Amino acid sequence: MRPLPLLLCAALLASACSRDSADIGGGSPSAGGVVKATVSKVLPSREAKAQAEAAQAVTPEQIAAAALQSIKGPVLLATLEAAGATTVFGQQGRNGAMRSYATPDNRGLVLRDGMLAATRGFGRDLMSSETEESAALILARQEGTARRVQRYLDGSGTERPVPMTCEIRRGETVTQGPITATQMIELCAPVDAQNSYLVNEAGQIVASRQWIGPKLGYLSLQVLRD
Amino acid sequence: MAGNLRKFSSVGVIALLAGTAPLAIGLRAGAEPLTSFGYGTFGTPGLIDMPTAETRPDGEFGATVAARSGDTRGSFAFQILPRLSGALHFSTSDDLGPGGTTRDDRSFDLHWQVLEEDGWRPAVAIGMRDILGDAHYGSEYLVATKTLSPRLRATAGLGWGRLATKGGSGGGTRPAADANGGLNSDAWFRGPVAPFAGLAWQATDKLTLKAEVSSDAYLDEVGAGFDRKTSVNLGADYRFNKMLSLGAYYLHGSEVGLQFNIALDPRDPPAPSGLEKAPLPVRPRPAPGADAEAWSGAWSADPTARPVIQRTLAEAMAKDGQVLEAMALSTDAVELRVRNETYDARPQAIGHIARMLTRAMPATVETFTITLVERGMPVSSTTLKRSDIEALENGASNELLARAEIGEAGAASVTGAAFSPNDDLYPRLKWAISPYLELSNHVEGQDQRADVGLQFKGRYELAPNLVLSGTLRQKALGNLDESTYVSPSPVPHVRSEFAEYQKEGDLTVQNLTLAWYGRPAENLYARVTAGYLERMYGGVSGEILWKPVDSRLALGAEVNYVKQRDFDQHFGFRDYDTVSGHLSAYYDFGKGITGQLDVGRYLAEDWGATVSVDRRLANGWTVGAFATVTDMDSADFGPGSFDKGLRISIPLSWASGKPTLATFDQTIRPFTGDGGARVEVEGRLYETIRDGHVGALYEDWGRVWR
Numbered sequence: 039m040r041p042l043p044l045l046l047c048a049a050l051l052a053s054a055c056s057r058d059s060a061d062i063g064g065g066s067p068s069a070g071g072v073v074k075a076t077v078s079k080v081l082p083s084r085e086a087k088a089q090a091e092a093a094q095a096v097t098p099e100q101i102a103a104a105a106l107q108s109i110k111g112p113v114l115l116a117t118l119e120a121a122g123a124t125t126v127f128g129q130q131g132r133n134g135a136m137r138s139y140a141t142p143d144n145r146g147l148v149l150r151d152g153m154l155a156a157t158r159g160f161g162r163d164l165m166s167s168e169t170e171e172s173a174a175l176i177l178a179r180q181e182g183t184a185r186r187v188q189r190y191l192d193g194s195g196t197e198r199p200v201p202m203t204c205e206i207r208r209g210e211t212v213t214q215g216p217i218t219a220t221q222m223i224e225l226c227a228p229v230d231a232q233n234s235y236l237v238n239e240a241g242q243i244v245a246s247r248q249w250i251g252p253k254l255g256y257l258s259l260q261v262l263r264d
Numbered sequence: 265m266a267g268n269l270r271k272f273s274s275v276g277v278i279a280l281l282a283g284t285a286p287l288a289i290g291l292r293a294g295a296e297p298l299t300s301f302g303y304g305t306f307g308t309p310g311l312i313d314m315p316t317a318e319t320r321p322d323g324e325f326g327a328t329v330a331a332r333s334g335d336t337r338g339s340f341a342f343q344i345l346p347r348l349s350g351a352l353h354f355s356t357s358d359d360l361g362p363g364g365t366t367r368d369d370r371s372f373d374l375h376w377q378v379l380e381e382d383g384w385r386p387a388v389a390i391g392m393r394d395i396l397g398d399a400h401y402g403s404e405y406l407v408a409t410k411t412l413s414p415r416l417r418a419t420a421g422l423g424w425g426r427l428a429t430k431g432g433s434g435g436g437t438r439p440a441a442d443a444n445g446g447l448n449s450d451a452w453f454r455g456p457v458a459p460f461a462g463l464a465w466q467a468t469d470k471l472t473l474k475a476e477v478s479s480d481a482y483l484d485e486v487g488a489g490f491d492r493k494t495s496v497n498l499g500a501d502y503r504f505n506k507m508l509s510l511g512a513y514y515l516h517g518s519e520v521g522l523q524f525n526i527a528l529d530p531r532d533p534p535a536p537s538g539l540e541k542a543p544l545p546v547r548p549r550p551a552p553g554a555d556a557e558a559w560s561g562a563w564s565a566d567p568t569a570r571p572v573i574q575r576t577l578a579e580a581m582a583k584d585g586q587v588l589e590a591m592a593l594s595t596d597a598v599e600l601r602v603r604n605e606t607y608d609a610r611p612q613a614i615g616h617i618a619r620m621l622t623r624a625m626p627a628t629v630e631t632f633t634i635t636l637v638e639r640g641m642p643v644s645s646t647t648l649k650r651s652d653i654e655a656l657e658n659g660a661s662n663e664l665l666a667r668a669e670i671g672e673a674g675a676a677s678v679t680g681a682a683f684s685p686n687d688d689l690y691p692r693l694k695w696a697i698s699p700y701l702e703l704s705n706h707v708e709g710q711d712q713r714a715d716v717g718l719q720f721k722g723r724y725e726l727a728p729n730l731v732l733s734g735t736l737r738q739k740a741l742g743n744l745d746e747s748t749y750v751s752p753s754p755v756p757h758v759r760s761e762f763a764e765y766q767k768e769g770d771l772t773v774q775n776l777t778l779a780w781y782g783r784p785a786e787n788l789y790a791r792v793t794a795g796y797l798e799r800m801y802g803g804v805s806g807e808i809l810w811k812p813v814d815s816r817l818a819l820g821a822e823v824n825y826v827k828q829r830d831f832d833q834h835f836g837f838r839d840y841d842t843v844s845g846h847l848s849a850y851y852d853f854g855k856g857i858t859g860q861l862d863v864g865r866y867l868a869e870d871w872g873a874t875v876s877v878d879r880r881l882a883n884g885w886t887v888g889a890f891a892t893v894t895d896m897d898s899a900d901f902g903p904g905s906f907d908k909g910l911r912i913s914i915p916l917s918w919a920s921g922k923p924t925l926a927t928f929d930q931t932i933r934p935f936t937g938d939g940g941a942r943v944e945v946e947g948r949l950y951e952t953i954r955d956g957h958v959g960a961l962y963e964d965w966g967r968v969w970r
Contacts, residue, residue: 055696055697055698056694056695056696056697057693057694057695057696058692058693058694059691059692059693059694060582060587060689060692060694061582062582062585062586062587062605062606130542130544130545131544131545131546131547132548133545133546133547133548133654133657134548136657136658138542138545140541140542143541144541144542145541145542146541146542146543146545148545148658155658156658156969158537158541158542158543158970159538159539159540159541159542160537160539161534161535161536161537161538161539161921162535162536162537163537163538163970165537165661165966165969165970166658166659166660166661166969168660187660189660189661190536190537191536191537191966191967191970192531192536193529193530193531193532193533193536193883194323194530194531194881194882194883194885195536195609195881195882195883195884195964195966195967196882196963196966197660197661197662197965197966199660
């Protein structure tokens with residue numbers, strides 16, 4: 039046995055430490071970590087506040103410019119409104135109409151034809167969604183009514199579908215520089231979600247504001263590079 | 265494509281899209297049982313001393329301390345089923361003991377909401393307090409609670425026993441309590457009956473005010489000087505957040521008390537879907553026409569292909585917290601033997617591997633079989649079609665489940681190819697050092713004591729199914745060694761000398777065992793554990809379990825030869841040795857409820873049976889209760905009469921939002937005696953394999969795409 043880590047461990051009474059000769063996984067959370075997590079649930083930490091403030095200091099434009107330089111392939115700029123945090127997602131995989139994106143710290147989101155299909159790693163994720171009926175109208179820039187299902191893990195760990203009926207309306211068409219896009223609005227009941235999309239003339243969603251779910255609220259998405 | 269939209273100012277886009285839709289959604293459907301605004305002084309749904317017909321959130325675990333001058337009551341309350349709750353109380357009352365001494369009392373309550381509130385009909389509950397033993401609080405009640413407005417609830421009920429000591433009438437004489445601590449069933453709902461009533465008003469979201477007319481005469485307390493001026497009690501609760509609340513109450517116009525409550529709602533974890541990183545996405549195969557070479561299967565003739573694939577996969581799985589123990593690969597199918605060391609929801613482990621396989625396997629491999637291995641024993645095989653994984657990625661989890669086949673894990677691979685074990689995994693050494701806290705058992709006339717120190721846990725795996733493991737403890741400070749408790753038990757002291765073991769803290773060997781696991785035949789699992797099994801016993805323990813992968817029923821048998829260890833918990837033994845053993849039946853009733861019946865011989869050579877019921881949510885949170893009745897005389901058992909208790913297991917992933925197999929486990933026994941005691945052995949078979957079998961896999965399947 040190596041004496042040094044043993045001694046160090048003994049000195050670090052407050053937290054557990056461990057070794058594994060096969061080096062599987064990233065280590066399990068320590069008791070201290072759990073207490074910290076529980077406490078942070080009760081009392082919002084100053085650290086988190088400070089981080090959020092620091093993040094605010096960098097503008098979304100700066101984040102976007104840096105991302106386009108450092109990430110190859112398709113890039114999204116996303117703002118989680120509830121957290122006030124803006125981050126970039128790089129495309130990680132593509133499966134038919136479905137594209138998976140991930141942040142540098144491996145949080146994920148999945149878009150299907152530009153419509154939010156799933157999120158991963160946000161704690162209260164959208165596990166999956168059925169958006170085909172809405173997508174057909176929105177991409178064609180047509181009004182109408184569509185059914186939609188969003189699924190979540192409830193507090194006990196069981197997947198629950200939330201069925202919705204959505205009314206799709208056509209908004210104004212805006213032109214900025216070389217791009218002309220039509221605003222499409224999707225009002226979903228009974229959850230009172232209001233999704234909006236900017237659809238270009240090729241029938242692609244170039245920017246959107248979509249409802250992830252309760253607690254997480256809205257995600258604003260912009261395609262930086264397709 | 266050139267959809268470069270930098271010219272759109274982000275801020276402009278967000279402003280254009282921003283709306284003001286209010287957020288409101290209910291993910292729970294259907295009528296909910298009436299959940300109480302707060303807690304009574306018994307830690308269960310109630311006003312102050314009087315009960316209500318409300319419940320707590322399903323599965324909630326609450327801890328409460330209610331104290332007034334000279335009287336403290338600590339309670340642990342479990343909402344065992346949506347409408348059934350149980351509570352254990354530990355109370356200390358000055359001057360109420362024999363001859364004016366301090367009285368330490370333990371009691372157990374059950375509360376069952378018979379009817380939910382529905383329209384004009386109030387919720388109705390029936391309950392029993394202090395079911396066992398000398399029953400200082402022994403009482404039963406039938407109570408109704410009605411919502412008058414969303415913030416105002418009225419309660420009225422009838423009480424028996426202590427709840428009929430004021431204003432009681434009729435019913436004749438109530439039979440006396442069982443002095444030996446057995447069930448007081450003779451007395452239940454017998455004797456005089458008295459009405460009680462009360463109101464609870466949720467003044468604000470945080471503050472609840474309560475008033476009640478009590479039917480409790482406080483006879484013992486008045487005898488010791490308590491001044492009961494009125495039957496009216498007043499109280500207020502202040503809720504800091506979902507977990508913590510503080511209450512104050514004014515009892516019978518004479519005394520003020522304070523109450524502190526901590527509640528953990530298992531259905532309200534900080535991060536229900538977890539904070540772990542996003543899984544790797546599926547990589548679909550090219551169309552057969554587009555890449556004829558990938559689809560030719562020519563790779564299978566190349567002997568270097570499999571080792572490369574296996575090594576790459578093993579590395580990716582190790583990063584994901586899983587161990588690839590072996591792989592069998594044919595041209596069109598692959599089977600993996602996987603030891604999941606990270607995800608308490610096994611389907612999440614399966615889902616991660618399925619997606620890794622879409623990235624690692626040649627295009628011709630269409631069938632993926634993922635065999636979960638626990639302690640070297642293959643426990644179940646889940647077979648998925650690669651085309652289904654490609655087509656259903658990030659869809660409804662039950663669509664994939666409908667196409668998955670879950671079956672018995674055979675010794676040979678379903679692919680027809682031979683398993684290639686992963687080299688270099690064994691021997692494997694794992695160890696961890698952590699602090700520990702040990703509390704003394706609650707014993708009449710003894711103060712609560714505690715030790716803290718360092719704990720070393722080590723595992724040396726010689727092979728997947730052959731493991732040497734041990735736990736050492738070194739006390740740093742504490743006062744457990746000051747206990748003066750001497751076991752008064754007239755039967756062999758198989759458990760009642762716990763205090764003698766707790767006194768020793770100098771590098772104790774908590775356990776040190778060599779354990780072997782095996783699959784002797786289809787549906788059968790076996791275990792042999794030898795060594796220092798637990799702090800009080802060493803010896804040999806053998807177990808066999810029959811459990812088809814999709815069966816609700818499991819049957820097991822266990823035989824142990826054990827010898828009592830020396831108090832110092834080093835390597836010596838005391839004189840007592842015995843053979844104990846059980847036949848066990850386990851049944852999965854669905855909805856996470858498991859029942860267990862063990863019949864056999866216990867450590868003090870008493871014969872009897874243990875009944876246990878456990879309830880587990882998909883997120884791993886488990887609460888359970890158990891009771892053991894043996895042929896030992898209840899007077900020989902001592903206070904409490906027979907062995908029983910409550911247990912709880914909280915997955916650390918629930919609290920932290922990060923996947924881990926670690927849990928926080930606690931068993932609470934109101935009394936420790938020598939009857940109905942079993943030797944503790946780490947890694948009993950049923951608990952080892954159950955999470956990998958069909959019942960649990962179905963329950964947890966919602967995480968397969970997580």
